[in-house]
Amino acid sequence: MGTMAFGRSGASTAGWTRRRARFAGTAHWLLVPALAFTLALVVFPFGYTFWLSLNDYQFGHAARFNFGENYAALLHDAVFWQGLGTTFFLYFLSLALQLVLGTYVGLLLNRRLHGQTVARTILMSPFMMPSVVIGMMWLVILDPSLGAANYILSLLGLPPSQWLASPGLVVPVIALIDTWQWTPFVALIVVGGLQALPIEPFEAAFIDGATRWQAFRYVTLPMLRPTLLTAAILRSVDLLRFFDIIYITTQGGPGNASTTLNIYAYRRGFEFFDIGYASAIMIALMALVAIVVLALMRLRRSL
Amino acid sequence: MSLGPFTRERSPLGVYLQYAVVCLFILAPILWMVEASFKAPTAVTAYPPHLLFSPTLENYATLFETTPFGQYALNSLIVAGGSTVLGLLLGVPAAFAVSYQAITWPATLTLAARMAPGTLFLLPWYIFFTALGLVGSHTVLVITHTVITMPLILWVMLPYFDGLPRDILEAARIDGCSPFHMFWRIALPLVKPGIVVATILAFVFSWNYFLFALVLSGFDSKTLIVAAFNFVGEGATNWGALMAAAVLIALPPLALSLLVQRWLVSGLTAGAVKG
Numbered sequence: 001m002g003t004m005a006f007g008r009s010g011a012s013t014a015g016w017t018r019r020r021a022r023f024a025g026t027a028h029w030l031l032v033p034a035l036a037f038t039l040a041l042v043v044f045p046f047g048y049t050f051w052l053s054l055n056d057y058q059f060g061h062a063a064r065f066n067f068g069e070n071y072a073a074l075l076h077d078a079v080f081w082q083g084l085g086t087t088f089f090l091y092f093l094s095l096a097l098q099l100v101l102g103t104y105v106g107l108l109l110n111r112r113l114h115g116q117t118v119a120r121t122i123l124m125s126p127f128m129m130p131s132v133v134i135g136m137m138w139l140v141i142l143d144p145s146l147g148a149a150n151y152i153l154s155l156l157g158l159p160p161s162q163w164l165a166s167p168g169l170v171v172p173v174i175a176l177i178d179t180w181q182w183t184p185f186v187a188l189i190v191v192g193g194l195q196a197l198p199i200e201p202f203e204a205a206f207i208d209g210a211t212r213w214q215a216f217r218y219v220t221l222p223m224l225r226p227t228l229l230t231a232a233i234l235r236s237v238d239l240l241r242f243f244d245i246i247y248i249t250t251q252g253g254p255g256n257a258s259t260t261l262n263i264y265a266y267r268r269g270f271e272f273f274d275i276g277y278a279s280a281i282m283i284a285l286m287a288l289v290a291i292v293v294l295a296l297m298r299l300r301r302s303l
Numbered sequence: 304m305s306l307g308p309f310t311r312e313r314s315p316l317g318v319y320l321q322y323a324v325v326c327l328f329i330l331a332p333i334l335w336m337v338e339a340s341f342k343a344p345t346a347v348t349a350y351p352p353h354l355l356f357s358p359t360l361e362n363y364a365t366l367f368e369t370t371p372f373g374q375y376a377l378n379s380l381i382v383a384g385g386s387t388v389l390g391l392l393l394g395v396p397a398a399f400a401v402s403y404q405a406i407t408w409p410a411t412l413t414l415a416a417r418m419a420p421g422t423l424f425l426l427p428w429y430i431f432f433t434a435l436g437l438v439g440s441h442t443v444l445v446i447t448h449t450v451i452t453m454p455l456i457l458w459v460m461l462p463y464f465d466g467l468p469r470d471i472l473e474a475a476r477i478d479g480c481s482p483f484h485m486f487w488r489i490a491l492p493l494v495k496p497g498i499v500v501a502t503i504l505a506f507v508f509s510w511n512y513f514l515f516a517l518v519l520s521g522f523d524s525k526t527l528i529v530a531a532f533n534f535v536g537e538g539a540t541n542w543g544a545l546m547a548a549a550v551l552i553a554l555p556p557l558a559l560s561l562l563v564q565r566w567l568v569s570g571l572t573a574g575a576v577k578g
Contacts, residue, residue: 027400027482031409034397034453038409041450042416045427052426105325111318122326124567125333128560130511132528133553136535137336140542146350148335154351184329188568234572241420244513248532266422270518275426282423289420 052279059273070280079256080281083264086171087288090260091239093175094182098235099228101183106190107216123184135248138177139164164249167257174258177245182238186231193227194220229300233293240289261285340546347543362543363551372548375530378441382516382526383509385445390452390505395498398457399486402464403472410461413454421514424450429518439521447515452505458573459504459566463497464490500566507556527552 053070057063074080109119126134142149142163150160163173201223205215243262246252252259252267259267262285269278339347341358344365366372401410428447429438437443467490475485491498516526525533531548560567 027403027486028406030396030400030482030486034393034413034457035409037393037449037453038413038416041428041446042419042424043412045424045431046419048427049423108318108321108325111315113315113318113322115319115322119322119326120564121561122329124560124564125557126329128507128511128556128567129333129553130528130531130556131513132531133336133549136531136545136549137332139535140339140546141332141335146348148352151351180329180332185568185571189572192568230572237418241422243420243422247517248513248535262420262422265420266425269422269426270429275430279426282420282426285420286423289418293418 049279050283052276053283055276057276059275063276066276070277071284073277074280074284079259079264080261080284082256083259083261083281086256086258087240087242087260087262087285090171090175090178090242091236093172094178094239095232095235097175097179098183098186099232101179102186102231103190103224103228105183105187106194107220109187109191110194120188123188125184126181127185129181131244132248134177134181135245138245139249142173164258165254167254170250170254170258174242174246174249177249178239178242181245182235186235189231189234190224190227193224193230197223226300226303229296229303233296233300236292236296237289240292241285261288336546337550339542340550342543344541344543347546362541362547365541365544366547366551369544370530370534370548372527372530372551375525375527376551378520378524379510379527381441382444382448382524383506385441386448386452386509387502387505389445389449390456390509391498391502393449394453394456394501395460395491396486397453398460399464399490401457402461402467403482403485410457413457416450417454425514425518428515432519438519439524441524443519444516444524444526447519448509448512450515451512452509455508455570455573456501456505459501459570460494460497461573462569463494467493500563500570503559503563504567504570507559510556 052063054065054067055063056066056069105123109116109123141147144150144160144162144165147163149163153160161169164170166173197220201219202215205219210218241262242260243266246258246260246263247266250258252263256264261281265278265281265285268274268281272278338356340362341360342353342356343359343361346353346356347362397409397413401407424447428443432438432443471489471493472485475489480489511528513528513532516524516529517532520526520529527548531545531552534545534548563570
């Protein structure tokens with residue numbers, strides 16, 4: 001269990017494992033309701049989605065088994081490839097911004113100054129607000145004709161922008177909205193990581209005459225890597241299946257410019273009722289999330 | 304505990320300035336939304352935007368007059384409350400069992416469920432719950448939102464159960480206490496603070512959740528979140544009322560998060576942190 005990176009630590013309870021093994025089996029049944037629920041609502045539907053992905057199934061028509069044809073069709077579907085590209089563009093851009101800015105804000109918060117509580121309260125607001133509210137808020141601010149964002153641009157002498165209505169800008173703008181919402185979360189994780197670091201390496205570095213930048217680059221950053229990877233894993237899960245804010249603000253538009261894989265799967269399934277094909281997209285997306293998360297966990301384990 | 308490398312600050316003034324800029328960036332859009340909700344309808348869409356204005360409750364009045372906002376709020380309350388209770392009933396005993404028996408896979412399984420894209424379960428759910436005639440009911444929303452709340456509660460509760468002194472449980476067992484009694488009479492009263500944190504987090508997450516209710520709610524069970532999304536879709540001509548709705552919907556989760564601020568990050572990262 002010590003090698004399990006994603007899950008709970010077994011180290012602290014290992015001593016108890018042996019002692020409890022003597023009367024094991026007694027409390028297991030307390031798990032049954034939760035497991036039965038998970039089986040019925042998660043495991044079984046997952047299997048069913050996989051089965052559906054192997055069928056030609058339009059809602060209202062009979063399903064026809066077509067073994068892998070949906071997956072073959074994915075390979076020739078330009079919207080799928082565009083969606084894959086959009087998903088990764090949004091993912092990398094947002095993740096990079098959030099890790100860099102989150103580290104900066106985390107370091108800032110780590111200086112024990114007055115106003116910590118107020119700052120933390122402000123920081124948690126964006127990611128505890130419903131995504132619908134975030135979407136509505138930014139729709140109004142970024143409105144191309146009457147929004148405050150374009151007014152600010154005009155004050156700076158810049159031309160107005162179409163923001164979410166611009167095919168070229170929509171994904172970066174969504175990345176910025178997500179960065180606004182989740183950088184504070186990354187920052188709070190970073191603070192937690194910083195406060196768990198030992199002081200000695202820093203003392204040694206400063207005694208050796210390291211500058212603040214050198215101390216950060218060669219002492220803080222390497223020691224902070226597991227924390228940053230934890231943040232990266234959590235953000236990856238959310239970013240790769242990005243749905244809410246896009247569906248609320250653009251529904252994947254303009255055109256298909258912000259159609260991520262999750263949006264594409266949803267639209268094929270619930271707007272076109274093309275259930276077999278939508279299931280294939282969802283399974284592909286699930287595989288993608290699993291591969292990225294497992295790779296990041298491997299990386300963290302190797303540190 | 305270490306103070307990190309940057310505590311040897313010479314002049315904190317620059318740091319406070321950076322603090323202020325960061326906080327301003329985060330707060331500005333929220334304040335803009337709150338401000339817009341108190342503007343007269345004509346002032347909301349004024350261009351250039353007004354910073355100074357006389358506040359009015361007109362938008363809030365419009366919201367309650369033109370939409371069944373109270374009904375939506377009640378739906379949200381039923382769904383979030385119901386899925387929190389169901390999540391507690393399923394998740395808390397499970398957390399005790401996982402901790403007590405030192406088995407990991409059930410916890411990992413529920414975590415995987417929380418990590419999967421929600422759309423993955425939604426098609427089968429839609430098919431089955433349609434067949435059962437449950438789509439559009441409160442029940443289906445309570446059940447599906449429990450897929451979010453139960454793993455959250457389980458993972459938040461784990462460290463609390465792990466932290467119980469084992470001697471107490473051991474002594475109870477030797478005295479012939481059954482596992483259920485051990486859980487109900489001894490462990491549960493000792494982890495009350497954890498229950499409070501788990502309850503609040505689960506409620507907030509269920510309240511905020513969009514996707515499941517988007518597909519599975521009906522006219523009578525529409526949550527505030529989905530209703531707000533529909534306001535946007537209806538053309539969103541009345542920005543003032545839209546922002547008033549946004550403010551009211553964001554208030555409960557924000558107020559509740561304040562209560563559990565100290566445990567927020569550990570609650571949200573539960574399961575993903577290497578031990």
